[in-house]
Amino acid sequence: xxxxxxxxxxxxxxxxxxxxxxxxxxxxxxxxxxxxxxxxxxxxxxxxxxxxxxxxxxxxxxxxxxxxxxxxxxxxxxxxxxxxxxxxxxxxxxxxxxxxxxxxxxxxxxxxxxxxxxxxxxxxxxxxxxxxxxxxxxxxxxxxxxxxxxxxxxxxxxxxxxxxxxxxxxxxxxxxxxxxxxxxxxxxxxxxxxxxxxxxxxxxxxxxxxxxxxxxxxxxxxxxxxxxxxxxxxxxxxxxxxxxxxxxxxxxxxxxxxxxxxxxxxxxxxxxxxxxxxxxxxxxxxxxxxxxxxxxxxxxxxxxxxxxxxxxxxxxxxxxxxxxxxxxxxxxxxxxxxxxxxxxxxxxxxxxxxxxxxxxxxxxxxxxxxxxxxxxxxxxxxxxxxxxxxxxxxxxxxxxxxxxxxxxxxxxxxxxxxxxxxxxxxxxxxxxxxxxxxxxxxxxxxxxxxxxxxxxxxxxxxxxxxxxxxxxxxxxxxxxxxxxxxxxxxxxxxxxxxxxxxxxxxxxxxxxxxxxxxxxxxxxxxxxxx
Numbered sequence: 005x006x007x008x009x010x011x012x013x014x015x016x017x018x019x020x021x022x023x024x025x026x027x028x029x030x031x032x033x034x035x036x037x038x039x040x041x042x043x044x045x046x047x048x049x050x051x052x053x054x055x056x057x058x059x060x061x062x063x064x065x066x067x068x069x070x071x072x073x074x075x076x077x078x079x080x081x082x083x084x085x086x087x088x089x090x091x092x093x094x095x096x097x098x099x100x101x102x103x104x105x106x107x108x109x110x111x112x113x114x115x116x117x118x119x120x121x122x123x124x125x126x127x128x129x130x131x132x133x134x135x136x137x138x139x140x141x142x143x144x145x146x147x148x149x150x151x152x153x154x155x156x157x158x159x160x161x162x163x164x165x166x167x168x169x170x171x172x173x174x175x176x177x178x179x180x181x182x183x184x185x186x187x188x189x190x191x192x193x194x195x196x197x198x199x200x201x202x203x204x205x206x207x208x209x210x211x212x213x214x215x216x217x218x219x220x221x222x223x224x225x226x227x228x229x230x231x232x233x234x235x236x237x238x239x240x241x242x243x244x245x246x247x248x249x250x251x252x253x254x255x256x257x258x259x260x261x262x263x264x265x266x267x268x269x270x271x272x273x274x275x276x277x278x279x280x281x282x283x284x285x286x287x288x289x290x291x292x293x294x295x296x297x298x299x300x301x302x303x304x305x306x307x308x309x310x311x312x313x314x315x316x317x318x319x320x321x322x323x324x325x326x327x328x329x330x331x332x333x334x335x336x337x338x339x340x341x342x343x344x345x346x347x348x349x350x351x352x353x354x355x356x357x358x359x360x361x362x363x364x365x366x367x368x369x370x371x372x373x374x375x376x377x378x379x380x381x382x383x384x385x386x387x388x389x390x391x392x393x394x395x396x397x398x399x400x401x402x403x404x405x406x407x408x409x410x411x412x413x414x415x416x417x418x419x420x421x422x423x424x425x426x427x428x429x430x431x432x433x434x435x436x437x438x439x440x441x442x443x444x445x446x447x448x449x450x451x452x453x454x455x456x457x458x459x460x461x462x463x464x465x466x467x468x469x470x471x472x473x474x475x476x477x478x479x480x481x482x483x484x485x486x487x488x489x490x491x492x493x494x495x496x497x498x499x500x501x502x503x504x505x506x507x508x509x510x511x512x513x514x515x516x517x518x519x520x521x522x523x524x525x526x527x528x529x530x531x532x533x534x
């Protein structure tokens with residue numbers, strides 16, 4: 005601004021008229037003074053100098069890329085965007101010294117940023133996490149940022165490996181990625197699949213088991229010249245076929261039993277045409293060392309020994325049991341007996357509902373005779389039961405039991421009998437399910453598979469829940485009830501109920517000894533119980 009000369013020849017002081025946010029500077033041509041607004045202000049220098057908003061010119065222009073611009077009175081400053089840091093390591097800056105924003109490598113700067121099992125990948129101005137092999141993302145996408153969501157990496161857990169028919173699992177209880185399980189076919193089966201190993205995959209599931217267990221069958225036993233064959237038409241491993249000399253031939257030694265082995269082949273007996281030789285009809289027939297083999301009362305095996313009176317023979321008694329309803333079951337026992345007697349008997353503790361093959365081998369004569377028998381269904385054992393009526397709001401039964409061989413085909417039934425005068429209870433009653441309408445005179449409140457019951461169980465009568473498809477109806481206040489527990493075993497539609505007295509039907513009945521009511525004995529009188 006030019007200097008002015010007022011009337012009278014006096015010079016005006018220009019600097020005294022400059023704005024507070026202006027400076028008084030010499031003119032470039034030296035002709036006087038001029039008022040200029042300071043840096044960060046714009047105006048005429050005298051009347052006004054107002055703040056200049058440098059950020060209006062564009063943040064990229066004034067602060068550079070990846071920045072934010074912040075105006076102040078008479079100035080401004082810059083900040084780096086999230087994910088970037090200034091090259092001078094200052095929080096704020098004015099880029100007149102070459103300061104600029106550069107990418108932050110969060111993956112290198114912050115250890116463990118993605119957590120256990122996480123992999124960190126740096127991006128321009130950001131980063132993302134993913135999960136390494138053996139882990140999978142929970143609560144988020146495959147690529148996640150732990151600062152913006154709650155995703156994290158967790159061990160892949162395949163859980164328990166899948167089962168496959170007729171095989172058991174060899175497993176070290178590890179279900180992480182890469183863990184393996186081996187499948188082994190049950191006795192009597194062999195693998196015809198493409199392998200026997202399943203692996204836990206990164207997807208959190210087990211591979212489909214490649215094993216395929218097929219029943220091992222030996223087919224027909226071999227035909228031996230001059231012999232007749234006794235065979236029960238079974239060709240599973242352990243099955244046997246007995247050979248006897250035909251009429252007109254006599255036994256002179258050799259092993260007369262062929263056994264189906266685990267590889268699906270019959271083991272050929274040593275009995276052959278050389279020891280089954282023909283003999284004149286005038287000679288007395290030579291009898292086998294073991295004859296008249298039979299089972300008594302499903303307990304004892306009896307046979308007759310054909311030998312010289314004073315000779316002592318050693319007999320090997322072997323029994324093998326299997327069950328159609330429990331393929332994993334296998335009962336194999338061996339006993340030895342030394343005797344001079346010609347009438348022998350060995351008592352075995354045969355288990356119920358089991359198919360047994362019993363063989364008697366005269367050791368010195370190397371002769372074997374065998375017999376098969378099927379044991380019948382017996383009454384299952386009743387558990388010990390304790391009754392608590394006043395300790396809990398509803399009557400509670402506490403069951404305590406021991407393992408039993410009939411557990412896979414046994415159930416516990418809880419009967420509820422409303423008390424109405426003098427009552428009798430049919431111990432063989434099938435009862436009925438309780439409905440929400442009119443309840444029957446007696447009903448089953450619960451049915452539980454014994455194999456799924458632990459060694460101890462607390463059962464509350466009248467809790468309003470379903471047990472085995474039976475409704476455990478709530479009890480009416482002020483009414484008396486008889487509570488009865490019955491153990492029932494059933495296979496192939498033949499049922500047995502635990503009891504002390506047999507009926508003409510397929511059921512035998514008894515109950516636990518604990519008394520739930522002073523009048524319970526009246527209800528059980530018809531069962532012959534005390």
